[in-house]
Amino acid sequence: MIEYRNLRVAVLGGGSVGSQVASLLLEHREELAARAGAGLELVGVAVRNPDAARDTDIPRELITTDADALILGADIVVELIGGIEPARTLILGALGSGADVITANKAVLASHGPELFEAAEQVGAQLYYEAAVGGAIPIIRPLRDSLAGDRVKRILGIVNGTTNYILDRMDTQGDSLEEALAEATRLGYAEADPTADIEGYDAAAKAAILASLAFHTTVPLDAVHREGITALTRDEVLSAREAGYVVKLLAVCERIDADGVEGVSARVHPALVPLSHPLAAVHGANNAVFVEAEAAGSLMFYGAGAGGVPTASAVLGDVVSAARRHVAGGPGVAESTHANLPILPISSATTRYHVILEVADEPGVLATIAQLFSEHDVSVEAVSQTVPDGQEGSRPTATLVIVTHEAAESALAATVTSLAASPVVSSVVSVLRVEG
Numbered sequence: 528m529i530e531y532r533n534l535r536v537a538v539l540g541g542g543s544v545g546s547q548v549a550s551l552l553l554e555h556r557e558e559l560a561a562r563a564g565a566g567l568e569l570v571g572v573a574v575r576n577p578d579a580a581r582d583t584d585i586p587r588e589l590i591t592t593d594a595d596a597l598i599l600g601a602d603i604v605v606e607l608i609g610g611i612e613p614a615r616t617l618i619l620g621a622l623g624s625g626a627d628v629i630t631a632n633k634a635v636l637a638s639h640g641p642e643l644f645e646a647a648e649q650v651g652a653q654l655y656y657e658a659a660v661g662g663a664i665p666i667i668r669p670l671r672d673s674l675a676g677d678r679v680k681r682i683l684g685i686v687n688g689t690t691n692y693i694l695d696r697m698d699t700q701g702d703s704l705e706e707a708l709a710e711a712t713r714l715g716y717a718e719a720d721p722t723a724d725i726e727g728y729d730a731a732a733k734a735a736i737l738a739s740l741a742f743h744t745t746v747p748l749d750a751v752h753r754e755g756i757t758a759l760t761r762d763e764v765l766s767a768r769e770a771g772y773v774v775k776l777l778a779v780c781e782r783i784d785a786d787g788v789e790g791v792s793a794r795v796h797p798a799l800v801p802l803s804h805p806l807a808a809v810h811g812a813n814n815a816v817f818v819e820a821e822a823a824g825s826l827m828f829y830g831a832g833a834g835g836v837p838t839a840s841a842v843l844g845d846v847v848s849a850a851r852r853h854v855a856g857g858p859g860v861a862e863s864t865h866a867n868l869p870i871l872p873i874s875s876a877t878t879r880y881h882v883i884l885e886v887a888d889e890p891g892v893l894a895t896i897a898q899l900f901s902e903h904d905v906s907v908e909a910v911s912q913t914v915p916d917g918q919e920g921s922r923p924t925a926t927l928v929i930v931t932h933e934a935a936e937s938a939l940a941a942t943v944t945s946l947a948a949s950p951v952v953s954s955v956v957s958v959l960r961v962e963g
């Protein structure tokens with residue numbers, strides 16, 4: 528029988544993820560000890576309401592409301608409370624006491640990451656966060672370790688399960704956004720208040736984390752351009768499918784050159800993805816992160832992006848890594864933010880666009896529209912026109928669907944302004960980016 532050294536593990540939060548982590552620590556005690564090379568003793572689970580019903584059976588004597596006391600003397604602290612406070616203060620307290628910290632909290636990392644990593648570095652402790660992006664999907668460690676010798680050029684991520692589920696329903700079942708959101712709520716994917724999901728805040732926090740890691744530069748949350756999916760209509764999604772695309776809420780993080788300035792851009796918005804792209808096949812509440820690196824080429828990381836059990840898997844992987852370092856000794860892995868590339872605004876980004884216009888169905892209209900695109904240096908790749916049947920009235924209209932070649936955001940914005948002001952355009956129905 529192997530005698531392991533014992534490490535004290537404190538879990539803060541006993542909700543969807545925390546309750547699963549606590550149970551797995553208890554149930555898989557021996558297996559985890561063998562993998563970590565140390566016994567992982569669950570010393571307590573801090574919650575807000577000790578009498579609340581839990582998803583798993585956590586022994587009552589392990590439940591406490593005193594998170595501060597629980598941290599004292601812990602070797603590893605697992606923060607699964609979420610949000611900014613008290614999570615931030617508790618993480619700082621744990622690191623300050625020399626404990627390694629594991630968190631799944633993208634909100635606190637995206638808004639206070641540098642402060643937390645500096646606190647960890649000062650005491651030589653570890654701050655691990657594999658579950659903060661993509662739930663169960665291993666993406667943090669591949670970016671930090673496996674690709675450390677490469678140069679990441681671009682990341683395209685489906686990093687919010689709720690919105691992917693909604694968009695998938697709109698695409699495959701013809702649901703409206705409201706219908707799909709109601710179903711996502713019924714199935715427990717969406718939060719009670721789904722604003723962070725559908726307005727893109729959750730994905731923006733994850734984009735800030737991914738971009739910081741991939742480009743070795745601190746990308747603050749407020750530098751991430753964010754658009755949610757609330758303005759999307761069923762018609763836009765169906766029209767995209769007819770044109771050979773599927774609409775996804777994407778986190779796009781890229782290294783770009785804007786007029787000779789090399790920098791980093793991070794944005795979250797709905798985008799059209801060609802049906803042939805691997806991201807188009809990500810259905811339901813799944814997540815996927817598509818990484819383009821200079822030497823490695825294209826890599827795709829795919830799996831369950833949310834849910835208590837899958838997320839607990841990523842958390843426990845971090846717990847084992849932290850335990851192994853305790854056993855082996857030596858310094859931990861420092862976050863590398865040495866590159867300090869400038870963060871460029873969305874206007875510096877370039878992409879393709881899918882534009883739907885309602886126009887007058889008259890001779891010369893196509894030429895006028897083409898001229899407006901060309902005046903702003905936006906090249907048109909494809910145009911298709913449909914004319915509704917049985918139009919009454921003096922001025923018949925047609926629907927134009929235009930896909931552009933790659934163009935600067937600023938050029939496309941100027942084109943859309945000109946289109947909206949043109950007498951031949953009745954309305955700019957939709958403008959969506961095309962990625963992948």
Ligand SMILES: NC(=O)C1=CN([C@@H]2O[C@H](COP(=O)(O)OP(=O)(O)OC[C@H]3O[C@@H](n4cnc5c(N)ncnc54)[C@H](OP(=O)(O)O)[C@@H]3O)[C@@H](O)[C@H]2O)C=CC1
Nearest residue numbers: 540541542543544573574575576607608609631632833834
């Ligand atoms: N759920 C998921 O699918 C995923 C979650 N995450 C992240 O994991 C973290 C946890 O999420 P999740 O488990 O869903 O969250 P829950 O809301 O289900 O659980 C939060 C837990 O924190 C406890 N808590 C809240 N405030 C305090 C406090 N002041 N002191 C002590 N305990 C407190 C709550 O106690 P009580 O139960 O008594 O109310 C509850 O047990 C979040 O950062 C989230 O973003 C990441 C990936 C996926």
Ligand SMILES: N[C@@H](CC=O)C(=O)O
Nearest residue numbers: 686687688689832833
């Ligand atoms: N609300 C999030 C859960 C995990 O971060 C999602 O829907 O992906």
